[in-house]
Amino acid sequence: MVGVTFFGNFDLASLAIWLFWGFFALLIYYLQTENMREGYPLETEDGEYSPNQGPFPVPSPKVFDLPHGQGEVVMPSRENEASHRRENLAMARTAVGEGFPHKPTGDPLLDGVGPAAWVPRRDHPELNGQGVPKIRPMSHRDGFFVSAGRDPRGLPVVCKDDKVVGTVTDLWIDEVEQLIRYIEFELEPEFGGGKKLMPMFLVRVKPRWVDIKTLTSPRMAQIPDIRTPGQISCLEEDRISSFFGGGSLYD
Secondary structure, three states, rough: OOOHHOOOOHHHHHHHHHHHHHHHHHHHHHHHOOOOOOOOOEEEOOEEEEOOOOOOOOOOOOOEOOOOOOEEEHHHEEEHHHHHHOOOOOOOOOOOOOOOEEEEEEOOOHHOHHHOOOOOOOOOOOOOOOEEEOEEEEEOOOOOOOOOOOOOOOEEOOOOOOEEEEEEEEEEEEEOEEEEEEEEEEEOOHHOOOOEEHHHHHEEEEOOOOOOOOOOOOHHHOOOOOEEEEEHHHHHHHHHHHHHHHHHOOO
């Protein structure tokens, strides 16, 4: 018999379990190193390399082909990390040691720091599976309509200081997720004029108006604009959402 004449007293069950644990350890090592393609090597709050990089090494660079002719990206790479880093932020240390928060030294909403921080993402729109922008105005899409709740188009926009600052003109929808991402509104001339976007999840649609819960009227003219009408990039999304989100603490 194979178990007697070939393996002798060797325990096949023990071999199987040790092979499993070896495979599991290699799997954890692989997944952890692949997870380190962004954000590594670790840095301190001041941008210097952290003295403690952890037990796993940074993986070797790998080239990823982006879909729909958007080029390629190498991960990890110093050039890629540098392009996603903002320098000379208007912040100051609150303690000598690491791990303590920094405090803003200017206008945090305009400087984009703290809760209002944003990351320099790709300045191109997020695409769906067909290679077209996934977030577009509802007025450009005949097959979409508000099926439940109050349609806010035409309602006045009110800030948290109870001033009417504009009127809702359109809704920007995520066609893939089938939901509203942004509300477009026209600012009154006294607040700067022009069209602005506000994140749907940071405002409240009421029966007679749309309530901006985080910003006051003087901030309306400072809301980041979009470069291309009818299209919003990942960078513009991050900046607009951060501006409204940071207002809950700073405004």
